[in-house]
Amino acid sequence: MAEFPLLTKDFGTQDLHERAVYERTGGYQGLREAFKRFTPETLIAEVKTSGIRGRGGAGFPTGTKWSFLPKDVFPRYLCCNADESEPGCFKDRYLIDKSPHQLVEGVLIASYALQVNVAFIYIRGEYRDQRLLLERAVEEARAAGFIGKNILGSGFDCDVIVHGGAGAYICGEETALIDSLEGLRGQPRLKPPFPAVKGLYGQPTVVNNVETLCNLPHIVQRGGEWFKSLGTEGSTGTRLFCCSGHIKKPGTYEMLLGTPIRELLEEECGGMRTGSTLKAFQPGGGSMQVLLPEHVDLPLDMNEVQKAGSSLGAGAMIFMDQDTCLVDVSMRLVDFYQHESCGKCVPCREGTYFESQLMHKLEAGHATPAELATLSDICANMDGRCFCPLGDTATWFVMSAYKHFRDEFEAHCNAGECPVKARARERAA
Amino acid sequence: MSLSAATRAEIETARERYPQARSAILPALWAVQHEVGHLSPDGMEEVARILHVTASEVEAVSTFYSMYFQKPHGRHEVIVCINVSCALRGADDIVAHLERSLGCESGSTTADGEFTWSSTVECLGACGGAPAMQLDHRFVENLTPESVDATLAAARASSPHATTGPGDAVGAEPAAASSGERRRGAPAGGRTRPRRRTKPEASDG
Numbered sequence: 001m002a003e004f005p006l007l008t009k010d011f012g013t014q015d016l017h018e019r020a021v022y023e024r025t026g027g028y029q030g031l032r033e034a035f036k037r038f039t040p041e042t043l044i045a046e047v048k049t050s051g052i053r054g055r056g057g058a059g060f061p062t063g064t065k066w067s068f069l070p071k072d073v074f075p076r077y078l079c080c081n082a083d084e085s086e087p088g089c090f091k092d093r094y095l096i097d098k099s100p101h102q103l104v105e106g107v108l109i110a111s112y113a114l115q116v117n118v119a120f121i122y123i124r125g126e127y128r129d130q131r132l133l134l135e136r137a138v139e140e141a142r143a144a145g146f147i148g149k150n151i152l153g154s155g156f157d158c159d160v161i162v163h164g165g166a167g168a169y170i171c172g173e174e175t176a177l178i179d180s181l182e183g184l185r186g187q188p189r190l191k192p193p194f195p196a197v198k199g200l201y202g203q204p205t206v207v208n209n210v211e212t213l214c215n216l217p218h219i220v221q222r223g224g225e226w227f228k229s230l231g232t233e234g235s236t237g238t239r240l241f242c243c244s245g246h247i248k249k250p251g252t253y254e255m256l257l258g259t260p261i262r263e264l265l266e267e268e269c270g271g272m273r274t275g276s277t278l279k280a281f282q283p284g285g286g287s288m289q290v291l292l293p294e295h296v297d298l299p300l301d302m303n304e305v306q307k308a309g310s311s312l313g314a315g316a317m318i319f320m321d322q323d324t325c326l327v328d329v330s331m332r333l334v335d336f337y338q339h340e341s342c343g344k345c346v347p348c349r350e351g352t353y354f355e356s357q358l359m360h361k362l363e364a365g366h367a368t369p370a371e372l373a374t375l376s377d378i379c380a381n382m383d384g385r386c387f388c389p390l391g392d393t394a395t396w397f398v399m400s401a402y403k404h405f406r407d408e409f410e411a412h413c414n415a416g417e418c419p420v421k422a423r424a425r426e427r428a429a
Numbered sequence: 430m431s432l433s434a435a436t437r438a439e440i441e442t443a444r445e446r447y448p449q450a451r452s453a454i455l456p457a458l459w460a461v462q463h464e465v466g467h468l469s470p471d472g473m474e475e476v477a478r479i480l481h482v483t484a485s486e487v488e489a490v491s492t493f494y495s496m497y498f499q500k501p502h503g504r505h506e507v508i509v510c511i512n513v514s515c516a517l518r519g520a521d522d523i524v525a526h527l528e529r530s531l532g533c534e535s536g537s538t539t540a541d542g543e544f545t546w547s548s549t550v551e552c553l554g555a556c557g558g559a560p561a562m563q564l565d566h567r568f569v570e571n572l573t574p575e576s577v578d579a580t581l582a583a584a585r586a587s588s589p590h591a592t593t594g595p596g597d598a599v600g601a602e603p604a605a606a607s608s609g610e611r612r613r614g615a616p617a618g619g620r621t622r623p624r625r626r627t628k629p630e631a632s633d634g
Contacts, residue, residue, distance in 0.1 A: 088514050
């Protein structure tokens with residue numbers, strides 16, 4: 001019998017953000033046990049055994065990522081990616097709001113496994129209160145001897161630095177995050193060399209998502225084999241899903257991977273709100289392709305959702321009802337990518353600009369069928385040709401929406417207004 | 430010297446914290462903005478001097494990030510999210526309401542200098558409480574025209590101190606949750622109670 005939830009188990013506890021309270025719920029036991037029962041090598045092996053995949057969006061196996069660090073090259077760095085800015089995603093904020101020490105403990109366990117003496121938590125500028133909570137947690141942990149020299153008598157030294165961003169989605173891309181942390185404009189770097197070989201300050205570096213690191217205290221305490229028994233073969237453990245849109249109860253829900261999406265929607269989110277029926281949903285945040293009502297019976301499994309033509313991405317589910325105009329949604333997302341494009345490569349910088357121009361024209365009902373074809377052409381020329389995934393993903397939603405809702409896109413051409421909104425208006429009248 | 434001794438000390442402390450001084454540019458810019466209200470040319474030059482980089486490098490970094498102000502802003506900063514999750518729950522109406530009640534367009538400052546406001550496609554990470562905005566970098570969620578008005582009125586009546594962002598010194602009090610409960614505007618998130626207690630059949634095996 002497994003125990004759920006895992007990460008959010010004690011989130012109902014009053015004052016959990018305080019170290020003493022966190023410790024009373026079993027906090028920092030994972031770190032103690034990591035020192036007692038594991039060497040850095042066996043700890044990496046344990047994380048590999050757990051099968052945990054990165055929770056930031058790409059889903060790369062964490063243990064494998066860790067094993068890419070070259071032997072005997074020091075110093076090494078760990079960067080916790082708390083730059084969460086994916087449209088629809090707010091789980092890292094929730095994890096930090098409720099239990100900043102769980103993240104600090106995860107950062108320390110990873111630092112021990114990777115033999116990192118300076119770890120960074122890069123948090124987006126908009127999360128001001130969350131940054132302050134983390135800074136306070138770090139100071140509390142330092143005062144209690146969890147951060148600093150010879151932690152808990154283990155002989156291991158580690159410092160943790162909380163670094164606030166200043167408003168740039170691209171800094172969630174790991175090499176852009178590293179550039180930003182070095183005091184540069186946050187633009188992605190050419191890979192290879194990968195950060196594991198040459199990252200922060202040219203040294204071996206691992207970048208892990210908040211939620212990934214929050215899993216570590218549990219993996220250490222319960223074991224990799226136990227963790228692997230949760231979820232499905234390709235997607236082990238639980239994940240936090242941020243649910244928003246036309247549902248009764250928007251919020252963050254920790255789910256066992258493999259659970260049907262329908263259960264998340266109908267039981268946790270309370271279903272669609274009154275008067276709404278599901279028209280489409282995005283299973284992984286703004287970057288991911290749109291799915292249809294028939295896909296709600298898919299399991300919350302990274303591979304299965306991928307087979308259906310989308311991805312669980314960063315774990316953000318946006319549910320849309322019958323009155324939602326997919327052209328309008330596409331336009332907003334395209335605007336987002338155009339705003340956030342770092343300008344380094346031409347296909348993304350120029351492509352998102354043209355995309356945005358055409359989407360606005362289309363949404364207003366003034367585009368011609370030829371311009372719709374141009375839009376499709378531009379997307380085809382961007383996808384796979386951009387320097388980093390931002391440019392590629394700037395095309396995914398709009399192209400998938402065009403594929404599944406072709407009639408709706410075509411009906412906008414030369415219509416003079418948005419036909420979906422006009423219909424909804426008529427019905428309401 | 431264009432910056433106060435306290436701000437200079439804050440930047441010097443940041444410089445010592447990092448393995449390389451240059452990494453302190455972002456925190457240093459926050460410190461300048463916190464004191465001055467925006468990034469003044471003098472302030473950026475002083476950051477450059479303290480961190481041993483050129484002023485043009487500091488300026489180049491500053492223009493990349495959307496939360497740094499190159500020009501003076503109002504006493505309070507209001508940012509309304511219009512990305513998908515907020516749009517699905519009425520963000521456009523909130524934007525229209527703000528425009529009416531503040532009497533100026535997105536991206537501008539009210540005539541009395543109280544508010545600089547803008548709508549943004551940058552998702553604020555408050556989708557569970559959509560539609561949402563930030564007032565001086567604090568979340569206000571589940572907005573209605575009435576709650577927007579109440580929030581603005583409270584800000585107007587508050588002490589003449591604009592929070593210009595994460596420049597506050599370490600140790601500043603977070604508005605969050607000393608009670609463990611959500612602050613005003615209620616939860617983006619919250620309920621977490623996965624029901625299933627046994628492992629489901631592996632779907633792919």
